Amino acid sequence: MGKVDQSQVGVFVSYVNLLKHSVWTWVEGDLFIPEDWFNEVHAQLRKDLGIPDDLRFKTKIEIGLESLNRVIANGVPFE
Numbered sequence: 001m002g003k004v005d006q007s008q009v010g011v012f013v014s015y016v017n018l019l020k021h022s023v024w025t026w027v028e029g030d031l032f033i034p035e036d037w038f039n040e041v042h043a044q045l046r047k048d049l050g051i052p053d054d055l056r057f058k059t060k061i062e063i064g065l066e067s068l069n070r071v072i073a074n075g076v077p078f079e
Helices: 040-049 060-073
Strands: 009-017 023-032
Touching: 009 060, 023 060
Parallel strands: none
Antiparallel strands: 009 023
C-alpha cells in the first residue's frame, strides 16, 4: 500500500467451554517481538520501551509452547 503501519502481534492461549457454561477467555499470552529488534541497532529502543535486557528472540511457536506449559503447570483443565 506504499506505507508502513505499526501493529502488535501476540501469541495467546484461550480457554473455551461451550458445553457447560458457553464461555471463553484468554488465560495466557505474550507479545511477539520480531528478531531484528534484538540487534544492537535497536538496543536503545528496547531500553526506552522497557523490554528486559535478558529477553531473547523467540518464535511464535516457542512462545506458544512456553505459554501452554505455564497453563498446564497452573492446573487449567483441557482436553
